[in-house]
Amino acid sequence: MPTVSSEELAAAAGVNSAKLRKDFSYLGSYGTRGVGYDVEYLVYQISRELGLTQDWPVVIVGIGNLGAALANYGGFASRGFRVAALIDADPAMAGKPVAGMPVQHTDELEKIIEDNGVSIGVIATPAGAAQQVCERLVAAGVTSILNFAPTVLSVPDGVDVRKVDLSIELQILAFHEQRKAGEEAAADGVVPPVAAKPHRKGPDGDVPAVMPA
Amino acid sequence: MPTVSSEELAAAAGVNSAKLRKDFSYLGSYGTRGVGYDVEYLVYQISRELGLTQDWPVVIVGIGNLGAALANYGGFASRGFRVAALIDADPAMAGKPVAGMPVQHTDELEKIIEDNGVSIGVIATPAGAAQQVCERLVAAGVTSILNFAPTVLSVPDGVDVRKVDLSIELQILAFHEQRKAGEEAAADGVVPPVAAKPHRKGPDGDVPAVMPA
DNA sequence: CAATCTTTGTGCACGCGTTCACAAAGACAT
């Protein structure tokens, strides 16, 4: 029986082995003392807990470049997601195949959601259309929304929204890039604009808490 | 002179006003006691610290659906990012206009990066090509990489990589969706599969620490 | 100019998550 120890997994993942064992114990995944965790059982437990063993039908609304990219993205199927439908407001798109699936018109939205028991919707429309689409999704029974449109959606209680802003990640890179440049300049004896007057150091001594590492 | 107090900002952002003041004090942004912060100066300070006032030329490699979506994304320009070039390995794409800009062939990669002083690269290629593209970017002088390809990139020290996995956000939604369903079932007296044997509760009592809220 | 009022900047304490460290459990060898 193939097994792994918490120590091996921790080293591979770069985390503390005790934390890993605590997290596993939360799942109720019993390991065997002196041996480790049964790999197969562990994979199953984690998959189940994360919802990977379930079938999650999702609809993608707004089949522009981003919507098409999402429809073609291979990572969904392997994680239990099934693209139930591609929906777009443009009548010219209707019937057009994207990722081997015909695009359907927004008029069909409610019917599609009810017929497929969809509870997760992806919004990849322009910002202007997002709120309206959101409301129709929610009214039709969707309770989780992944929003790629650059707008903050307002939803009733009980509905989860996650907003993905593609430029935020770039922002973070630029922030670090800037401080790389600043450090070099400092090493050269030039005062960098950013660190010109470090009035006070943050709690971690360098990076403000609001900025992800 | 228009001003804001930390209290107002904190209420608007839904955070603690003391934390907000601490973060501001890190920036060296002096407020005026009894008055608050000068809005204009504050905006400038934060923009500068975050790198929004700088010009960040970026290249996007891999102009498929996702690359095109990124090229068309409006949120970049307003945050100091300038798309210096779109690069693709397909010779048929070369010269084709995307987002009002001709796609250039991978052969030009090194020259483009050096000519434009690019230090940030975006990889939107298929998984198979990502590592190779990454190495060429790094060799040409790029020190920050935003990776959309579903692969873990290995890079030398001093190079930052941020990986964006579009399915992770869906995963998180599905996780919460699952526990919503579990709670309903529990309320109905049915034992949900997830919470069937909660051997041990996590530190926060419910959600394991590895799962974002 | 003195008194009062508002809001900042920050020391201090509390709480939470991570890590340490070890007893208990089970495998494996003798």
Place this chain on the structure above:
DNA sequence: ATGTCTTTGTGAACGCGTGCACAAAGATTG
């Protein structure tokens, strides 16, 4: 069967970030 060795599961301690609370600063008013 007994002892040894490995690895789990978890209580306890440590450290860090968040929030409280207040003194200092400056504006504003009489």
